[in-house]
Amino acid sequence: MSRLFQATVIENRLLSKAHYLLTLRPLHKIQQPEPGNFFMLSVNKGNDPLLKRPFSIHQFCNGDIKILYRVVGKGTELLSNCSEGSTLEALGPLGNKFPAPSKKKRIILVAGGMGVAPLFYLAEKLKKRGPVFFYGARTADEVLLVSGLKTLGIIPTISTDDGSLGKKGNIISVLNKSMLQRSESCENLILYACGPEPMLKALSRLSNKLNIPCNVSVEQHMACGIGTCLGCIVKTHKGHKRVCREGPVFKSDDIVWD
Ligand SMILES: Cc1cc2nc3c(=O)[nH]c(=O)nc-3n(C[C@H](O)[C@H](O)[C@H](O)COP(=O)(O)OP(=O)(O)OC[C@H]3O[C@@H](n4cnc5c(N)ncnc54)[C@H](O)[C@@H]3O)c2cc1C
Ligand code: FES
CATH class of the missing domain: 3.40.50.80 (Nucleotide-binding domain of ferredoxin-NADP reductase (FNR) module)
Incomplete structure (x- = not known):
């Protein structure tokens, strides 16, 4: 399964101050993300900034990816301006996951x-x-x-x-x-x-x-x-x-x- 995909912005909601909750709906089925995994997100349609930015998976509900992020610089500022209905390119899920705790812990x-x-x-x-x-x-x-x-x-x-x-x-x-x-x-x-x-x-x-x-x-x-x-x-x-x-x-x- 390819990990590079396009996703529609379903919601990009300001929660408080500079914090946003972004909901993305992948255009095709993606691998189920595990806690600890992250996605690289393009924050803009063009190539400025060129590099995608990493964000942890915050929730995964019925195939929708939720990302919780804080605006700290150019990339996240651009991300905060992404409107509902626009599409973003994403790569993931990436990285390892939190190891499962043994039953007694x-x-x-x-x-x-x-x-x-x-x-x-x-x-x-x-x-x-x-x-x-x-x-x-x-x-x-x-x-x-x-x-x-x-x-x-x-x-x-x-x-x-x-x-x-x-x-x-x-x-x-x-x-x-x-x-x-x-x-x-x-x-x-x-x-x-x-x-x-x-x-x-x-x-x-x-x-x-x-x-x-x-x-x-x-x-x-x-x-x-x-x-x-x-x-x-x-x-x-x-x-x-x-x-x-x-x-x-x-x-x-x-x-x-x-
Ligand atoms: C695996 C992973 C998961 C992450 N998950 C989240 C998340 O769920 N929510 C969230 O808000 N942020 C998360 N981050 C941080 C997020 O990737 C950065 O805040 C974002 O890339 C900043 O991009 P920018 O262009 O807005 O800022 P820039 O203009 O690139 O930088 C602005 C400031 O943020 C600092 N910064 C930028 N990137 C990072 C970074 N990767 N680590 C530490 N400091 C950084 C810079 O040093 C600078 O001071 C995660 C980072 C990693 C590596
Ligand atoms: S970001 Fe390139 S090796 Fe980790």
């Missing part, structure tokens, strides 16, 4: 900022296992999907840098405190995370200290998305790896955090 999901996009999809897949969700953002306006998480039966623990919603401070400190208050051992826990690099680095330190396995989805600038340009390398203890092929999901203690 208690699942903790940790999202920072736009990391909530792929973790929501993972939460949806794991909802019967009652995952615990920690969610950090800069400010209240950037906390998304809380009602969606509630419909999955998940009440997230939220923190914001400025204290405008939930606890004040970074989400890893909040997670750390909650771990210290636990009476049970950490033996049966497993962590999944996506967010900014400093958050993932801090989480990696914490998971090492507590001896909890931790899987992180990392971001790098990408050009091809299919493993040929070597533009998305991450340093690991097993050598250099391509985020688009061997990742984006890695074991946190495999990564060399600078």
Whole structure:
């Protein structure tokens, strides 16, 4: 099955500030995306910018792809201007997926900022296992999907840098405190995370200290998305790896955090 396809923009809705929810309907059937996979999307009809941009799968409903994105530069600005009915070229699903937790494990999901996009999809897949969700953002306006998480039966623990919603401070400190208050051992826990690099680095330190396995989805600038340009390398203890092929999901203690 070819992974290059055209898709119609069904909806491109402003959620808050610079955050949009994009719904794409592929013109032909595509492979079912798994949590952790991503798509490379052309953000414009012409060839400026030339390169497609990577976005995680946020939801996949009846064949429609949902992408949750934040406008940060030229490409995402152009994407935000794509109107309903227009078509975009896409490539995917690409990359690896979050590994399935073994049956005994208690699942903790940790999202920072736009990391909530792929973790929501993972939460949806794991909802019967009652995952615990920690969610950090800069400010209240950037906390998304809380009602969606509630419909999955998940009440997230939220923190914001400025204290405008939930606890004040970074989400890893909040997670750390909650771990210290636990009476049970950490033996049966497993962590999944996506967010900014400093958050993932801090989480990696914490998971090492507590001896909890931790899987992180990392971001790098990408050009091809299919493993040929070597533009998305991450340093690991097993050598250099391509985020688009061997990742984006890695074991946190495999990564060399600078
Ligand atoms: C596997 C993967 C999944 C992603 N999933 C999502 C998602 O679900 N939602 C979402 O909003 N964003 C996601 N991103 C990030 C998204 O690809 C970038 O925000 C986007 O490419 C920026 O394009 P731009 O032209 O608007 O910005 P540019 O003008 O190219 O850059 C603007 C700013 O964003 C930074 N930036 C650009 N690309 C990246 C990147 N790949 N990683 C880190 N910083 C970057 C630049 O350094 C610069 O500071 C993902 C990235 C990867 C690698
Ligand atoms: S983006 Fe080209 S090798 Fe990963």
